[in-house]
Amino acid sequence: MTIGDRRRVVIAGVRPLVNGGAYPGKATAGLPLEVSATMFAEGTEPLLGWVRLGPPERAEAQSECALEPLGQDRYSAWVTPREPGTWEFAVIGLVDEFGGWLRDTRIRLEAGQDVDLDLRDGARLAELRLARPGLTKADRGALESLAETLKSGKSQTSRVHAAGRAAVVGLMRRTVDRSRATEVGPFRLWVDRKRAGFSAWYEMFPRSEGAVQPRSGTFSSAAKRLGAVAAMGFDVLYLPPIHPIGTTNRKGRNNALASGPDDPGSPWAIGSAMGGHDAVDPALGTIADFDAFVARARRAGLEVALDYALQCSPDHPWVREHPEWFRHRVDASIRYAENPPKRYQDIYPIDFESSDAANLWIALRDVMLFWIEHGVRIFRVDNPHTKSFRFWEWLIGEVHRAHPDVLFLSEAFTRPAVMQHLARLGFSQSYTYFTWRNAKWELGEYLYELSQTELVDFFRPNFWVNTPDILHAVLQHGGAAAFRLRAVLAAITCPSWGMYSGYELVENVPAREGSEEYLDSEKYQLRPRNWEDPHSIAPFITQLNAIRRRHAAAIAQLSTLRLHHIDGDYLLCVSRSTAARDDVLLLVVNLDPFQAHEAMTWLDLGALGLAAEHPFEAHDELTGATYVWQGSANFVRLDPAVQPAHILHLRKR
């Protein structure tokens, strides 16, 4: 603390700020971001505040936005970074001496006090501005004129009125002396491209598509499915690993320890004599075939995301070339993966504590750069929580330096602290607990945590309704109604959502009762499917993605998500809205796939930008029906046999 420091404003509690600034907050290009801070000063004058935002060290590209008071010393501004990369922001606060003077002088005038001296004090405030360098000629003239008016012989009422004109208030804000302003920052923001904050993912095993047992499908046959996936409205196509698969201890169907000659193996057992992480499984085609697949996907409007799974089969070239990248036992054998007493002898984990760690990291980075060269800009990272956290921070930084458009989806299903930390380290999106949040209170708490706490500053959830490993009991037992309601929840409450192929066909048979694994899991065998199944819910999925696109700005804005009270244990009511509240959706879901439920909503009208006294339209985007509602309490009834949810576009009449 400097003696005599005359900066009065204190700025604290800045958001987004991750671990006190140790990690950058996350923003999305083109998506409004709320920057907020607690500001106060001794005394009672109002404050002026600004957010300065821009790419670092480019003062000319930085812009300022005024902070608005939210109450309780909290201020906020919505800013919009325009392009991916590192940005930074600062928060600036200053006592509004003129504003305080104007407010107090008005109060005194209204109380019948003589304010002539006050008006002359005000004139001096204007005159002091004249000494400031850099004033425009117009501002100089306006300040002189203001001072004259305030000192003039006009009535006190008219002088106070003159001081309060919007043009004068604007003048006095514009010309304020910032030499005693408090400035905190700059704080880093990592800005991802738009898709990081709004995406619909479809996962498929390319080997299944066009497979004729025992012959694998290929990139070429799988490409025929691209149009249908795009037509459902998805924009990211995620492929499990496409590399050569090991044969040593290869798993058979349904995770059997022994495999038959026709078993294709798990794609996550990466590496064989045919190559490792930078090779393509010959069964799928060549690298040229992959390139063609990526190009065709792009033309269909789909971006291909690859799996980045850092483990090796015993046949991976690295096992021979770099044995020091693995952990060895006293008998010189390599330690395979284990979760004692379970053994995974088809997988060797990489040893991030290797004495050759630096070269290992470079090799792992180069794998990613190789696929970036082949047009991939999204990686779904397999089990990042079982690999070095320091490696991830380094890798993402390295890749982003050259390729700020690369996105990383963290596939960590583990404890909250670990999942959150991976997001801090730079993962663009994260898998979540969504599949295990089914009860009303669970969903409510989870949506609140993801949208209304500091998690929203750095953790971008991606709600998957299923994965090759997760077929939740709700889906096993709830029939197509359950598949529909879970899809609605994921697609409408979360900016990003995903499904693994087969979901649209209501595939719901587990490996065994009590298991979340699929029977005849595609991880271990080819699963060609009949997409023409008349029971497919693909049309419903298509409708959801279309609604998402029509309301993309509202769906992408997670921080404005609000829960609304609705009676009963089975109906959930959630609103989604743009920052400006110019597009507002209200979702009411029946969480019970078996029975109809009805209840009254108790809407938080303020959060919806609605007034109690005006009716509004609630247009159901699923059915096309339009209801006229008013106030907080409105009746809803949802029968899962008919429709799982209302997705209501709220419109002022």
Place this chain on the structure above:
Amino acid sequence: MTIGDRRRVVIAGVRPLVNGGAYPGKATAGLPLEVSATMFAEGTEPLLGWVRLGPPERAEAQSECALEPLGQDRYSAWVTPREPGTWEFAVIGLVDEFGGWLRDTRIRLEAGQDVDLDLRDGARLAELRLARPGLTKADRGALESLAETLKSGKSQTSRVHAAGRAAVVGLMRRTVDRSRATEVGPFRLWVDRKRAGFSAWYEMFPRSEGAVQPRSGTFSSAAKRLGAVAAMGFDVLYLPPIHPIGTTNRKGRNNALASGPDDPGSPWAIGSAMGGHDAVDPALGTIADFDAFVARARRAGLEVALDYALQCSPDHPWVREHPEWFRHRVDASIRYAENPPKRYQDIYPIDFESSDAANLWIALRDVMLFWIEHGVRIFRVDNPHTKSFRFWEWLIGEVHRAHPDVLFLSEAFTRPAVMQHLARLGFSQSYTYFTWRNAKWELGEYLYELSQTELVDFFRPNFWVNTPDILHAVLQHGGAAAFRLRAVLAAITCPSWGMYSGYELVENVPAREGSEEYLDSEKYQLRPRNWEDPHSIAPFITQLNAIRRRHAAAIAQLSTLRLHHIDGDYLLCVSRSTAARDDVLLLVVNLDPFQAHEAMTWLDLGALGLAAEHPFEAHDELTGATYVWQGSANFVRLDPAVQPAHILHLRKR
């Protein structure tokens, strides 16, 4: 991020850490403090962690304490800084390779797997330790012997058993290689002396004590009251300003704008021709009389706290000597205090933005140093939120550098962000909203916030039941029963509490209906009192302070406060406990001063260190009765006419 960084453990969420380390956390000498952190690493091995604590830059005086897991990746250790001043702590984490090996080997053995190779891997872990420098001869021998045993021909079961012996686990922890440990910190702690964390305050106007209207009491006459105050169990005696009082615009009785010739004036209108902040009001005596008063108080067991009120009457010497320390208007007059349209013409605020701010700050500091020279070590700071925040941070730092035993009580009744920030800047204790928290839910939320959130890391509440400005409606209307219940709440739920004299006499007449001001407020007139009033609740206050002293370690430990469910809207149930749970109090208060209430408790037995299956004794410290309770549900009935609360000392049988 360094390429190839092999430190696996991530440490985050360290507490106490105030604004990411921008301000020191607070600790109290001799009082256990919980240091906690989130720690995890990739993989499944357990972790080892330590807190290193000590005065900065004195490695020899630092000590380490092992972190224990709390679940969900959270770890904690209780440490006890021993003396006031700046301390620092670091958190260290490391993967427990041996612990993981032992756990997994046991699991494999139990699953019937051959663990011979595992045992040999374990022997290597011991052998690797032999290369470490600084091993004691005993440890070296133990490691060699362990390696031999693990490689020996003994049965696998006996070898695993040998590895799991406590001595071996201790050996392997002690000799662990920390070269890949993660260390975060050092983080600053400010350690205050014991009284900061446990104090009972009594406020009195010395001029009233022994006054014979219109003659003021003196330090000498007031000293006669010291014994009685100490006998009630208080340990801090707080005096409103004792300086010469201005005569210009002096306020009369009941805050009248005009004063009569015998009106003594408000002690907060500081300064006259007789002197300013470093002078003593001649009506009270001389500086020598003050010194004698302080000495007599000390002998009685009372520490004198002085008011530090940075404002001046128009007659203060600084107004003449340093007019630039005040704010001037265009007519050269000094701006008096205002809250438009209200005017406080007897008070000139100090201008912390003065062009001579540096000299002003030094003068203000020197005032405090003057009183420190006269034996004062506690200052109750008047309205700190209306003065420069940067000044407070500087002042407290300056004073603490030379006098780490000085305590500062912040008298800020303002918005939460501001009150909290003053505590961050270094105030040792803070006034609170306690007087306005009367309903069960209000008290519950407030106690939770103060004890269970990060506030507890830096904000030490002091619960005042009244002040010269605050006579809450509950006291105005609730009779002696209300005075008793509010005293119980303050004294038992809060490590520090205070009352302003007259409380024990149940003075409860407001200036007018709806006002919290006292009628005939002592701020503006002399108020000699009849301490022999038979209705005095002084005996009850005495009992409360005695209970506090008997259970000082539990009462001082705010972070272990827990709320327990109890049925109904009028009974509140709160436990207080030492860190080790070797002293546990359970408070049950009837918040209704008018009627008896009865209900069942629903105790959180875990928080009390109790087991559901064992009866325990609940000894009422107020009545001496002992109840035998068991389990969570126990019946209580409290009649305010008989006793306002149970203060139960819980004892295992």
